[in-house]
Amino acid sequence: MTTRTASARYDGLGKDGKGHVSTQSGVLSDNPYGFNTRFDNEPGTNPEELIAAAHASCFTMALSFALAKEGYSAGTLETDAAVTLDKDGDGFKVTKSALKLKGRVAGIEKADFERIAEEAKKGCPISKLLNAEITLEHDLE
Template sequence: MVTRTASARYEGLGKDGKGFITTQSGVLSESRYGFGTRFENEPGTNPEELVAAAHAGCFTMALGFALAKAGYTAGTLNTEAKVTLDKDGDGFKVTKSALSLTATVDGIGSDEFAKIAEEAKAGCPISKLLNAEVTLEHTLN
């Protein structure tokens, strides 16, 4: 169906290494990543941030399409994803992606909205990809 690509290059090893990420679309082009961007606050990106962006985008789009399929035509959806990286033995593991949604959807009731949002969370391809706890909190204005 659809295949998307990205590439990463790491020059040097360990903490002293410097990484560069490029995406097929060019939105990221030689974007810096490494120990400092992952575990400290250096400028650049990191894998968990990119997973959070992918999950927020995927879920929000899935919900938008689900609401349209249910007959709703106007609204705004804002999602933040917080991806947690925890120690796992000698390494690390992504253990959670917490979605936080604020939405305005004309004409929808809170029970129906909650049901559609939970279905979108479960059906989102990135939710299905993650081997981690996926949670959703939402506010309907």
């Protein structure tokens, strides 16, 4: 159906190496990443930040469409995602993606909002991709 692409280059090896990542759309174009951007919070991006952005945007869009399908037509959704990278033997593993949702949806009951949000969390393509715990906190204003 749809295929999107991205590319990464890493010059040098290990901690001394420097990477650059680009996306098909050009939103990311030769953006730096590496050990220091991943573990020392230096300027640039990292895989976990990109996964968090992908998960937050995918879930929020899935919820928007699910709400529209249920007949709701006005609202605002804001989602933060926190992706956790933990030690796993000699390597690392993404173990969790914690979604925090704030929503304003005209005319919705809290129970309906919670039900639809949980379904969107489970049905979002990025949620299905992740082999990690996925949590959802929500706040309906």
